[in-house]
Amino acid sequence: xxxxxxxxxxxxxxxxxxxxxxxxxxxxxxxxxxxxxxxxxxxxxxxxxxxxxxxxxxxxxxxxxxxxxxxxxxxxxxxxxxxxxxxxxxxxxxxxxxxxxxxxxxxxxxxxx
Amino acid sequence: xxxxxxxxxxxxxxxxxxxxxxxxxxxxxxxxxxxxxxxxxxxxxxxxxxxxxxxxxxxxxxxxxxxxxxxxxxxxxxxxxxxxxxxxxxxxxxxxxxxxxxxxxxxxxxxx
Numbered sequence: 001x002x003x004x005x006x007x008x009x010x011x012x013x014x015x016x017x018x019x020x021x022x023x024x025x026x027x028x029x030x031x032x033x034x035x036x037x038x039x040x041x042x043x044x045x046x047x048x049x050x051x052x053x054x055x056x057x058x059x060x061x062x063x064x065x066x067x068x069x070x071x072x073x074x075x076x077x078x079x080x081x082x083x084x085x086x087x088x089x090x091x092x093x094x095x096x097x098x099x100x101x102x103x104x105x106x107x108x109x110x111x112x113x
Numbered sequence: 114x115x116x117x118x119x120x121x122x123x124x125x126x127x128x129x130x131x132x133x134x135x136x137x138x139x140x141x142x143x144x145x146x147x148x149x150x151x152x153x154x155x156x157x158x159x160x161x162x163x164x165x166x167x168x169x170x171x172x173x174x175x176x177x178x179x180x181x182x183x184x185x186x187x188x189x190x191x192x193x194x195x196x197x198x199x200x201x202x203x204x205x206x207x208x209x210x211x212x213x214x215x216x217x218x219x220x221x222x223x224x225x
Contacts (some may be wrong), residue, residue: 005157031211040122042202042217043157050211058212090156100145100208104156 003027004105006091012111019078021108023091029103030096033064034058036089037107049074050096055110081112115140117205119216127224132190134219136203138202139184142206146186148177151200159188160201164208193223 002076007022023032024078031050035043045058047066055066063085067075074093087108094104116139126132138146142163149157163170163177163186170177174193179186190197202218204213 031210035215039134042119043215045212046195048211056211094211100162100206101147101159102213104149104158106156 004091004093006089006105006108008108009106010109010111012113013078013081013083014113017078017081017112019081019110019112021076021078021089021091021110023074023076023093023105024072025074025093025103026072027093027095028071029093030071031094032068033092033102034064034076035076035090036060037090038064043090046076064099072106081110083112086110086112105106115205115214115224116182117203117214117216119203119219121219122217123220123222124221125222125224126193128195130193130195132193132221132223133196133202134188134201134221135185136205137185138188138205138214140205140207140214141184142207143184143214145206145208146177146179146207147204148175148188149202149204151218153199153201157202190221193221193222195225197221198223 033048034046049055049068067078091105126221147162151157203216
Protein backbone atom coordinates (compact mmCIF):
# COMPACT_ATOMS: atom_id res chain seq x y z
CA UNK A 1 0.00 0.00 0.00
CA UNK A 2 1.38 3.38 -1.04
CA UNK A 3 1.96 5.74 1.81
CA UNK A 4 2.44 9.48 1.35
CA UNK A 5 2.90 11.48 4.51
CA UNK A 6 3.17 15.20 5.16
CA UNK A 7 5.01 16.73 8.08
CA UNK A 8 2.09 18.66 9.58
CA UNK A 9 -1.70 18.59 9.30
CA UNK A 10 -2.08 22.16 10.56
CA UNK A 11 0.44 24.98 10.57
CA UNK A 12 0.15 28.63 11.60
CA UNK A 13 2.88 31.03 10.54
CA UNK A 14 3.39 34.78 10.53
CA UNK A 15 3.77 36.97 7.47
CA UNK A 16 7.38 37.05 6.32
CA UNK A 17 8.38 33.76 7.92
CA UNK A 18 10.16 31.08 5.92
CA UNK A 19 7.99 27.97 5.85
CA UNK A 20 8.95 24.39 5.03
CA UNK A 21 6.36 21.78 4.14
CA UNK A 22 7.70 18.26 3.82
CA UNK A 23 6.38 15.25 2.01
CA UNK A 24 7.66 11.68 2.19
CA UNK A 25 6.61 8.67 0.13
CA UNK A 26 7.63 5.09 0.77
CA UNK A 27 7.10 3.51 -2.66
CA UNK A 28 10.25 4.57 -4.47
CA UNK A 29 8.21 6.80 -6.79
CA UNK A 30 10.21 9.08 -9.05
CA UNK A 31 7.48 11.65 -9.66
CA UNK A 32 6.32 13.93 -6.87
CA UNK A 33 4.01 16.92 -6.91
CA UNK A 34 2.91 19.85 -4.77
CA UNK A 35 -0.60 21.25 -5.20
CA UNK A 36 -2.56 23.90 -3.43
CA UNK A 37 -6.28 23.44 -2.95
CA UNK A 38 -8.62 26.41 -2.60
CA UNK A 39 -12.43 26.40 -2.61
CA UNK A 40 -13.80 26.93 -6.10
CA UNK A 41 -10.35 26.66 -7.69
CA UNK A 42 -9.72 22.93 -7.41
CA UNK A 43 -6.18 21.62 -7.23
CA UNK A 44 -3.51 23.77 -8.81
CA UNK A 45 -0.01 22.49 -9.46
CA UNK A 46 2.78 24.49 -7.82
CA UNK A 47 5.84 22.38 -8.68
CA UNK A 48 6.67 18.84 -9.62
CA UNK A 49 9.80 16.74 -9.58
CA UNK A 50 10.53 13.80 -11.85
CA UNK A 51 13.78 12.74 -10.22
CA UNK A 52 16.19 13.65 -7.46
CA UNK A 53 17.32 17.25 -7.84
CA UNK A 54 15.06 17.68 -10.88
CA UNK A 55 12.10 20.02 -10.71
CA UNK A 56 9.75 21.90 -12.98
CA UNK A 57 7.39 24.76 -12.35
CA UNK A 58 3.70 24.10 -12.38
CA UNK A 59 0.94 26.59 -12.96
CA UNK A 60 1.39 28.77 -9.85
CA UNK A 61 5.08 28.68 -8.79
CA UNK A 62 5.38 32.33 -7.75
CA UNK A 63 6.35 32.71 -4.10
CA UNK A 64 7.35 29.05 -3.77
CA UNK A 65 10.44 26.94 -4.25
CA UNK A 66 11.10 23.22 -3.83
CA UNK A 67 13.86 20.87 -2.86
CA UNK A 68 14.37 17.20 -3.65
CA UNK A 69 17.64 15.92 -2.25
CA UNK A 70 16.43 12.34 -1.76
CA UNK A 71 14.02 10.31 -3.83
CA UNK A 72 11.51 9.81 -1.04
CA UNK A 73 11.33 13.42 0.15
CA UNK A 74 9.98 16.51 -1.60
CA UNK A 75 9.90 19.81 0.25
CA UNK A 76 7.89 22.92 -0.54
CA UNK A 77 9.40 26.19 0.66
CA UNK A 78 7.66 29.51 1.13
CA UNK A 79 10.56 31.94 1.23
CA UNK A 80 8.55 34.75 2.83
CA UNK A 81 5.03 33.69 3.71
CA UNK A 82 2.17 35.99 2.81
CA UNK A 83 -1.50 35.92 3.79
CA UNK A 84 -2.52 34.94 0.23
CA UNK A 85 -0.61 31.70 0.71
CA UNK A 86 -3.09 30.59 3.36
CA UNK A 87 -4.39 27.37 1.85
CA UNK A 88 -4.49 23.57 1.92
CA UNK A 89 -1.30 22.08 0.48
CA UNK A 90 -1.36 18.57 -0.93
CA UNK A 91 1.60 16.48 -1.90
CA UNK A 92 1.31 13.55 -4.35
CA UNK A 93 3.55 10.92 -5.86
CA UNK A 94 3.34 8.63 -8.85
CA UNK A 95 5.47 5.88 -10.35
CA UNK A 96 6.89 6.64 -13.82
CA UNK A 97 5.43 3.49 -15.37
CA UNK A 98 2.28 1.41 -15.21
CA UNK A 99 -0.54 3.22 -13.44
CA UNK A 100 -0.95 6.93 -13.95
CA UNK A 101 -2.63 7.29 -10.57
CA UNK A 102 -1.34 10.02 -8.28
CA UNK A 103 -1.25 9.09 -4.60
CA UNK A 104 -1.99 12.01 -2.32
CA UNK A 105 -0.83 12.85 1.16
CA UNK A 106 -3.29 13.95 3.86
CA UNK A 107 -2.65 17.64 3.28
CA UNK A 108 -1.31 20.52 5.36
CA UNK A 109 -3.67 23.35 6.23
CA UNK A 110 -1.43 26.43 6.37
CA UNK A 111 -2.64 29.67 7.88
CA UNK A 112 -0.49 32.79 7.48
CA UNK A 113 -1.42 35.61 9.83
CA UNK B 114 -3.70 27.67 -21.66
CA UNK B 115 -4.99 24.20 -20.87
CA UNK B 116 -8.20 24.18 -18.94
CA UNK B 117 -10.75 21.75 -17.51
CA UNK B 118 -14.22 23.04 -16.72
CA UNK B 119 -16.34 21.06 -14.27
CA UNK B 120 -20.09 21.35 -13.60
CA UNK B 121 -22.01 21.59 -11.41
CA UNK B 122 -20.08 22.97 -8.46
CA UNK B 123 -22.62 21.51 -6.04
CA UNK B 124 -25.10 18.70 -6.49
CA UNK B 125 -27.72 17.36 -4.09
CA UNK B 126 -29.54 14.11 -4.82
CA UNK B 127 -31.85 11.84 -2.89
CA UNK B 128 -30.42 8.53 -1.77
CA UNK B 129 -30.97 5.95 -4.49
CA UNK B 130 -31.03 8.51 -7.30
CA UNK B 131 -28.32 8.93 -9.92
CA UNK B 132 -25.74 11.72 -10.04
CA UNK B 133 -23.90 13.02 -13.10
CA UNK B 134 -20.89 15.33 -13.10
CA UNK B 135 -19.57 16.77 -16.34
CA UNK B 136 -16.16 18.01 -17.43
CA UNK B 137 -14.90 19.67 -20.59
CA UNK B 138 -11.22 19.86 -21.50
CA UNK B 139 -9.45 22.21 -23.87
CA UNK B 140 -6.29 20.34 -24.93
CA UNK B 141 -7.21 17.91 -27.71
CA UNK B 142 -3.98 15.98 -27.04
CA UNK B 143 -5.31 14.85 -23.63
CA UNK B 144 -5.76 11.10 -23.54
CA UNK B 145 -6.11 10.16 -19.88
CA UNK B 146 -9.00 11.24 -17.66
CA UNK B 147 -9.07 10.28 -13.97
CA UNK B 148 -11.72 11.03 -11.37
CA UNK B 149 -10.79 11.59 -7.73
CA UNK B 150 -13.04 11.52 -4.69
CA UNK B 151 -12.20 13.56 -1.61
CA UNK B 152 -14.20 12.89 1.53
CA UNK B 153 -14.34 15.57 4.18
CA UNK B 154 -10.96 15.97 5.87
CA UNK B 155 -9.38 13.22 3.80
CA UNK B 156 -7.00 12.98 0.87
CA UNK B 157 -8.20 12.71 -2.76
CA UNK B 158 -8.32 9.13 -4.00
CA UNK B 159 -8.68 7.78 -7.51
CA UNK B 160 -12.05 6.13 -8.07
CA UNK B 161 -12.07 5.53 -11.82
CA UNK B 162 -10.16 6.57 -14.91
CA UNK B 163 -10.50 6.27 -18.66
CA UNK B 164 -8.16 6.49 -21.60
CA UNK B 165 -9.08 8.03 -24.90
CA UNK B 166 -9.16 4.73 -26.76
CA UNK B 167 -12.41 3.74 -25.01
CA UNK B 168 -15.74 5.52 -24.78
CA UNK B 169 -17.03 4.13 -21.48
CA UNK B 170 -15.78 2.35 -18.41
CA UNK B 171 -17.79 0.94 -15.50
CA UNK B 172 -16.93 -0.17 -12.00
CA UNK B 173 -19.95 -1.30 -10.01
CA UNK B 174 -22.08 1.81 -9.38
CA UNK B 175 -19.76 4.28 -11.07
CA UNK B 176 -19.09 4.82 -14.74
CA UNK B 177 -17.23 7.32 -16.85
CA UNK B 178 -18.06 8.25 -20.42
CA UNK B 179 -15.86 10.08 -22.88
CA UNK B 180 -16.76 12.01 -26.03
CA UNK B 181 -13.46 12.89 -27.69
CA UNK B 182 -15.05 14.87 -30.48
CA UNK B 183 -16.81 17.20 -28.08
CA UNK B 184 -13.95 17.01 -25.53
CA UNK B 185 -16.42 16.06 -22.80
CA UNK B 186 -16.25 13.38 -20.14
CA UNK B 187 -18.69 12.59 -17.38
CA UNK B 188 -18.92 10.66 -14.12
CA UNK B 189 -22.12 8.74 -13.47
CA UNK B 190 -23.00 7.37 -10.03
CA UNK B 191 -26.08 5.17 -9.81
CA UNK B 192 -28.04 4.17 -6.70
CA UNK B 193 -26.33 6.85 -4.65
CA UNK B 194 -25.64 6.21 -0.98
CA UNK B 195 -24.77 8.61 1.86
CA UNK B 196 -21.14 7.48 1.71
CA UNK B 197 -20.97 8.87 -1.84
CA UNK B 198 -21.14 12.37 -0.33
CA UNK B 199 -17.79 14.00 -1.10
CA UNK B 200 -16.04 16.40 -3.43
CA UNK B 201 -15.29 14.90 -6.83
CA UNK B 202 -12.53 16.19 -9.11
CA UNK B 203 -12.04 15.39 -12.75
CA UNK B 204 -8.68 15.81 -14.46
CA UNK B 205 -7.14 15.60 -17.91
CA UNK B 206 -3.64 14.52 -18.74
CA UNK B 207 -1.44 13.39 -21.58
CA UNK B 208 0.04 9.93 -21.07
CA UNK B 209 3.81 10.24 -20.90
CA UNK B 210 3.71 13.68 -19.33
CA UNK B 211 3.59 14.39 -15.63
CA UNK B 212 0.91 16.97 -15.48
CA UNK B 213 -2.76 16.74 -14.58
CA UNK B 214 -5.11 19.65 -15.14
CA UNK B 215 -7.80 19.38 -12.50
CA UNK B 216 -11.35 20.65 -12.66
CA UNK B 217 -12.64 22.90 -9.89
CA UNK B 218 -14.53 20.14 -8.08
CA UNK B 219 -18.15 19.16 -7.43
CA UNK B 220 -19.53 18.83 -3.93
CA UNK B 221 -22.02 15.97 -3.99
CA UNK B 222 -24.51 15.63 -1.16
CA UNK B 223 -26.61 12.49 -0.95
CA UNK B 224 -29.69 13.14 1.16
CA UNK B 225 -31.01 10.23 3.19
